[in-house]
Amino acid sequence: MARSKWFQDSVVYQIYPQSFQDSNGDGIGDLAGITQRLDYLQKLGVDVLWLNPIYRSPLKDNGYDIADYKAINPQYGTMADFDQLLAETHRHGMKLLMDLVVNHTSDQNAWFQESKSSKDNPYADYYIWRDPVDGHEPNNWGAAFGGSAWTFVPARGQYYLHLFAPGQPDLNWENPDVRNAVWDIMRFWLDKGVNGFRMDVINLISKPAGLPDAPAPANYATVEKMVADGPKLNDYLHEMNDQVLSHYDVMTVGEMPSSTPEDAIQYTGLNSHELNMVFQFQHVTLSPNPDKRLAKWNDQPVKLTDLKQALGRWQKALDGKGWNSLYWNNHDQPRAVSRFGDDRPEFRVRSAKALGTTLHMLQGTPYVYEGEELGMTNVHYTKLSQYEDLESINFYHELVEQKKLVDGPTMLKYLAHMSRDNARTPMQWDATPNAGFTAGTPWFDLNPNYTQINAKAALADQSSVFYYYQKLIKLRHETAVIRYGTYEEVDPDDDEVFTFRRHYQGQTLLVMTNFTDQTVQRDYQQATANELLISNYDDDQGQTLRPYESKVYLFK
Known part of the structure; x- marks a missing residue:
């Protein structure tokens, strides 16, 4: 294998800005708060910070609905705060990745506001519009957060496609003006000195010709398999590389649900001129509900043989051909030690270290999600009112109240095990009120175990999960056989x-x-x-x- 590029030698730390550190007492994490914590991240030893979206957004889906790609969401601060964070990150010897969300925008984006107003304006074809069929939606597709993937706009007399929430209309990548607008956004941030992008659901940008009906049940799980890795995806990624990425020394990782290793080799081949690596989903979608109508909602543990098969398949397939991303959890997944390990007090620390060892000894670039290095756990909520996540709330209403596929107490058990909110509780810095996250009222309730599990306690204990992760990262930096x-x-x-x-x-x-x-x-x-x-x-x-x-x- 050829001498590595820097992304192959790196360990990435993912920051969910809303929940990381509040600097001004409004209860919401912000950019200045991240800057305050750079010494901590440098001590851990990570090389790259990846920020979840910080752009201006109505926050229908926690920032994955972008209204302005070149503006900072005021709740996170100003562009000056971002510039300072970037400069300080570099001064601390680390790099910074932005989250690029270009399968869809917010419905508050100026492009969509124009597009929905009529069929004959410059943005009319920036999105995917279709006429009604027999007075109904153009096809039977279900959306990721429940309900139909189509919403009707009377001003155009047409439906627009949104694979996610109605507030997240899908861009029409067939339109070269859309692609050029995306290249312009990417250059804006790269010219500031950003070191690369994590690309949200990037393998959904090329839709199947004719948008045919999905096989039953036409829920999002079956739709995603149809849409993922569409006919022009390679062309679009190649154009992205040619127009933008090849002109900068950057790291790129594409989130690619439903992709196989064979797909990934096309996009991330060591000589393919597209992306560096993909986020695959095979290991985090294990133990789905046997009732396919319930999709991922289940509370069963993952079988180790299935986990080994899933991770091993990617390790073997990409060796010498592409490059793996390695992760246990992120902002969309429950906490690793609760899902794959054992979060009972007597086993939590040991099992968190065991998961870290297993992952960091694989070939690929490891990603550490905020709080993973402390062994943070699922929050174990018991009432629907405690949830904030759109997906969790929508599916409770759809599966329990509308379709009556599952009873309420059972669905609450499923949410406690699998909800995205498990990852989004504020970072646990110390045992003071609100865990040192904020001096105000936190935007989201803390996990009550923060008085025992927090960074201050970890830093005072040489046998903590933090120091173990520090050692794993140092070993990877020093040991070629671990990396290659x-x-x-x-x-x-x-x-x-x-x-x-x-x-x-x-x-x-x-x-x-x-x-x-x-x-x-x-x-x-x-x-x-x-x-x-x-x-x-x-x-x-x-x-x-x-x-x-x-x-x-x-x-x-």
């Missing part, structure tokens, strides 16, 4: 222990993680290793793996 080694799966049918090897230039890593709360025995000749690189226990008992024990051996 090929992946060899070991015992894929073992439903208790996740074991794999990595090979590079005569060195081998053996990674073993016990995913259970029981003590088990495994012998992979670890006694012949040259060195135990890292472990989440203080001593090594050889073939014995204690509850959630994870250890990494180096063979030279």
